[in-house]
Amino acid sequence: MTPDEYVEAVLTLVERIPPGRVMSYGAVADALAERSGRASARLVGSIMARHGGGVPWHRVVNAAGRLPPGHERQARARLRAEGCPLRGERVDLARAAWTPDEGM
């Protein structure tokens, strides 16, 4: 799998996250690990930073439920509009976490 295809795989998976649900960067990396061979939360983070436009990037947060630096306001507004459980400035991962197998 080429790096370019890996980017596509990440974006495709992010698009499948249902409204009001979220995945952590690590969860995305882990979910793709089986199919791509490589998994790295940092890698997913950099991919979202560089190619995240065009997908619901606000549904991807870090493992602590904190929103992406520089976009907290935007992300929080969109998540709240989707009914995503928020605890202050972070997502309640216990209730909002989503995994690919839930949607299939």
Next chain:
DNA sequence: GGGGTGACCCAGT
């Protein structure tokens, strides 16, 4: 090729 950086993660303190 070598070294710094980042929308990360986990375990310890």
Next chain:
DNA sequence: TACTGGGCCACCC
């Protein structure tokens, strides 16, 4: 809860 140290992997000098 917050901070630290180590590991991680692609990107950019």
